Amino acid sequence: MKVPPLNPLKVFEVVARTGNLTLAASELNVSQSAVSRQVAVLEEYLGVQLFTRERVGVRLTEVGEAYARRIGPAFCEIAAATEAITRKYSNNVIRLRTYTTLTARWLIPRLPHFKARHPEVEVAITNSSAPLDFGAEQCDLAIVLGDGHWPGAEATLLLQDVVEPVCAPGFIAAGAPPEALRGKRLLISKYRKDDWPRWLAYAGLPELFETAETMVFSSSILTWQAAMDGLGIAIGQQHMLEADFQAGRLVRPFARPLRTGQGHYIVTPALQRYSSKIAAFKDWLMAEAMEK
Incomplete structure (x- = not known):
């Protein structure tokens, strides 16, 4: 694909459209001599004369007119494509x-x-x-x-990922040691399936996950709802359950939060x-x- 230098090509399009070197220079915010030089560069590249220099200005040659008819719509399409990309930053x-x-x-x-x-x-x-x-x-x-x-991408930390077991009030006595999990059903979110093994290792009970009864849900929201309804004990994400803790729908029986090393980032x-x-x-x- 043979493409001429784009800057001279753009200058040619403006001169052809305005029909005047002075107007073209004003639109492009350059000097008239700079416009003339760019046109000359394009003519040399193409090996043809695009304008006839006259005493009062320039006039497209027959070849120049044919070239301008095809170049003009191409620049219009480029402008339209650019506007489509940038429009989203100017709307609300x-x-x-x-x-x-x-x-x-x-x-x-x-x-x-x-x-x-x-x-x-x-x-x-x-x-x-x-x-x-x-x-x-x-x-x-x-x-x-x-x-x-x-x-x-660029990322800014919004919320640290902090997890710990949560359950309905009375499901496990407040202040009980982590060993109170033995014999309890562990509720697991499909997309956070590593939370329980990670927290149990942190609490010194890494083997418990292999022997405990479990129930898996398709989302954390469903897992927490199951915990509220007494089906078992779930792992809660601290920042997602503030309203439930304040309303008493869920409690943190062990009060042993774990920072996972991850976080919710604005990206x-x-x-x-x-x-x-x-x-x-x-x-x-x-x-x-x-x-x-």
């Missing part, structure tokens, strides 16, 4: 990608605070547990659980055009996370 929609548990348990209860401050901004939420790929997803930012490292593409609405949303998220 924030496209957020996260996952169901954080959306339901942490984000949605707080969103009215953001809407009160920014009523003109719409937050469009997509929930997904698939690996994050900004190249394939139409989103401005994401909140993702991980170690803070995503290729081609944005490494190359992203600045947007005041996205910056405001990120600042708001961080402020909410800092409130106790």
Whole structure:
């Protein structure tokens, strides 16, 4: 594919469209002599004369007119494609990608605070547990659980991942030692299946997971609901259950929280055009996370 130098080509398109070197120079914010030099570069590259130099200006040659008819629409298409990509940063929609548990348990209860401050901004939420790929997803930012490292992205820690067993009041006596788990059904979330073995090893009971009765659920939300209904004891994510602890629907019988080393991160593409609405949303998220 033979493509001429793009800067001279753009200069040619403007001169051909305006029909005037002075007007072209003004639109391009360069001198008239710079415009003439760029046109000469393109003519030399193509080996043809595109303009006839006249005493009062320039005029397209027959070859130049034919070239301009094809070049002009190409630049219009480039402009339209560029506008389509950048439009999302100028409208009032924030496209957020996260996952169901954080959306339901942490984000949605707080969103009215953001809407009160920014009523003109719409937050469009997509929930997904698939690996994050900004190249394939139409989103401005994401909140993702991980170690803070995503290729081609920038990550800011929002919430540390802190876990511990939770159950309905009275299911296990408050202040009981971890050995009280023996004989109890362990409730497991499909996407957090390593939480129990990790916490049991932390509590000095690594062998208990292999012998305990278990029940697996498709989400953490269902697992916690089962714990509230007395089906067993679950592993809770501290920041997702604050309302349930305050309301007395769930308790932490052992009071032995474990930091997993992971966290919920605000993740944005490494190359992203600045947007005041996205910056405001990120600042708001961080402020909410800092409130106790």
